[in-house]
Amino acid sequence: MLDSVTANWKATVLSLHPEMFPGSLGLSLAGKALEKGIWALEKVDIRDFAYDKHRTVDAIPFGGGAGLVMRPDIVDTALDSVAGNAGPVIYLSPRGRLLDQNLVKELAAGPGVTLLCGRYEGIDQRVLDARDVIEVSVGDYILSGGEQAALILMDAVIRLLPGVMGNKESADEESFETGLLEYPLYTRPAEWQDRKVPEVLSSGHHGKIKQWRQEQAEKITRERRPDLWEKYLDKRNDTKLGR
Template identity: 50%
Template sequence: MKIDVLTLFPEMFRPVTEESILGRAKENGILDVRLTNIRDFSQSKHKKADDYPFGGGAGMVMLADPIFRALEHVEAKEKKILYMSPRGRLLDKELVGELSQRSELVILCGHYEGIDQRIIDHWEMEEVSVGDYILTGGELPAMIVIDAVARMIPEVLGSSNAHYEESIYSGLLEYPQYTKPREYAGMEVPEVLVSGNHKLIHLWQFEKSLELTRQRRPDLWEAYVRAEKNLTKDEKKILQKMLESSDG
């Protein structure tokens, strides 16, 4: 997958895109994140990229011309273009899945008070939000998009189904995890996890995922209960027991 990122601060991305899983994906030719500095396309002497908004108001607005030129430079017209914006569609697993099917993406990072609306209109951008809060710029949200989408590419995690086994994508929150030593500060790892009985381990993990989801994310719990699921006989018993306890 090729992702072009248009930003005023390209250096912010390098530690994220060149390390860990994303870094390995880049080295293996699976992910290609290309950074474009919007200021390079400003025609002003001082590489100006923003100005005061028409109609007044606090802050500055990013200029149309440098962004138009940057988009033309990356040949964005035939590609899916995202603009990171708090008023956009909320980034969720459905949207991440849709974006992961693309071979190319363009992500525009706004700054200050945003960008000239004509950029959004002309380039038919999809505005995407990572939550109901305001950040200094679109760079951090863009990194979230890149990381979330990249993990949906089978080769990135090394398994075509790995991402579906994780929290949220399975429909449930992830069960508790433990590692060595078996006892620490008076706390012990649950006995079932060191029993070697893989069936019992799986059922314990399933039950814990159900419990955590019911407690912390009622919305996910209700959706999971309503959805058709391909559960084993033992899994159905655990779920039914939990539903009965909820009713009680």
Template identity: 45%
Template sequence: MALEFDVITLLPEMFCAITKFGITGKANRNKLYHLHTWNPRNYATNHYRTVDDAPYGGGPGMVMMAQPLDQAITDAKTRQTDTGIKQTHVIYLSPQGQCLDHEKILQLSQLDSMILLCGRYEGIDERLIEEQVDEEISLGDYVISGGELAAMVLIDAVIRQLPGALGDMQSANQDSHVAHLLEYPHYTRPDNYKGKTVPEVLLSGNHARIERWRQQQSIGRTWLKRPDLLTKKYPAGLPDKEKELLEEFKQLQHLAINQQETDTTKGIGVTK
């Protein structure tokens, strides 16, 4: 059964970026998932299709009204039920939600369906959240103009986990953050670009050496850029093999820095 997405949004046109282009576009054409949008303005009760109003208690901005969102979500649930979905799951993309990470994406990819609620303005009437929302999810500790971009990020990440979405499922398994480690560096032709060469080990044809180098680079780059992920992966400390690889990486970094300083000194003509 294809994964069912229903999105409640004031800007349904934005989701063409998901359904028509790239990996998610191809997955859509291959019917790995279905995406339906529901515009709350279609459920407004006045001539102006109003979906927002001033907040009680005063303050800047406007708040999305409960009634149009409530009816849109209800219709989305009905559509999913009619397709055979037994249990719906409503997610509100909100800065107050759990931060989206790889573990959460894996959990969501096991669902049969989800309804994504995209907020705008200053937020959504709290009563609608209490009545209809099962979970709140955030992209991170910052604010964007609406939930559409956050919903598209979530959809893209989930679709990558669906069997058949990628040409090689190993690509998803080796992505950064999959194992709490950053990915090793990649190179392609030519082997010499502007004087910078591809590491010799990658040209050796020795698969054992290549795999060891990649593990070393993955651990080293994580230590260098995101040491918090190493703590997450190895809460009791690095195992002996990983310690050895990290020490080798540090030595290579030290040698590279020394070489760079030497080259710079030569380049500016410093003499003793």
């Protein structure tokens, strides 16, 4: 199913459950962008390429073990059907490269992506090798299938596409964009349950507000994500040294 043919960025999803798409991406900003043709979605049902009347796509693993494995011949035929689509082929897998903001930006800058969603115990390694498929993980946990992970990846990318978000400055200040977690946010009322908004935010002094937000972002990152904090320090030191 092709929802738009004029978009600059296209997501092609191969799945045993294509009805899961666009899911939440059909709502809010992503949904409006899909309607406007800013991005396109093509859904491919892997079962359509099965050879028997039962549309079987899996078999027991060689070497024994629990569960079933998706067959390489069927997955390969499904990939053949979208071979002309631009962008990398990504298999959502917990053993893949961790999805981070840098990878998200890379994918958003390209023409699109083909997302291969596994089920059962996974997909036969041979088709992944033969197709030079890139494996990407959305975190160190296990999901029921690759569909949820594909939605996460698509959501992160689509919001960066030109014309999707109205306020670029807001996106630039979010967590991970600067290497830091985002500073605390406050809105009305100015006092709630005896808790007051920090005075500096009502001062109207933009320089002091910017400094406060930077200090808070550094403090939160240092306390909650020491791994990110070390990377931030290394990058800042490299910048000072002109590397």
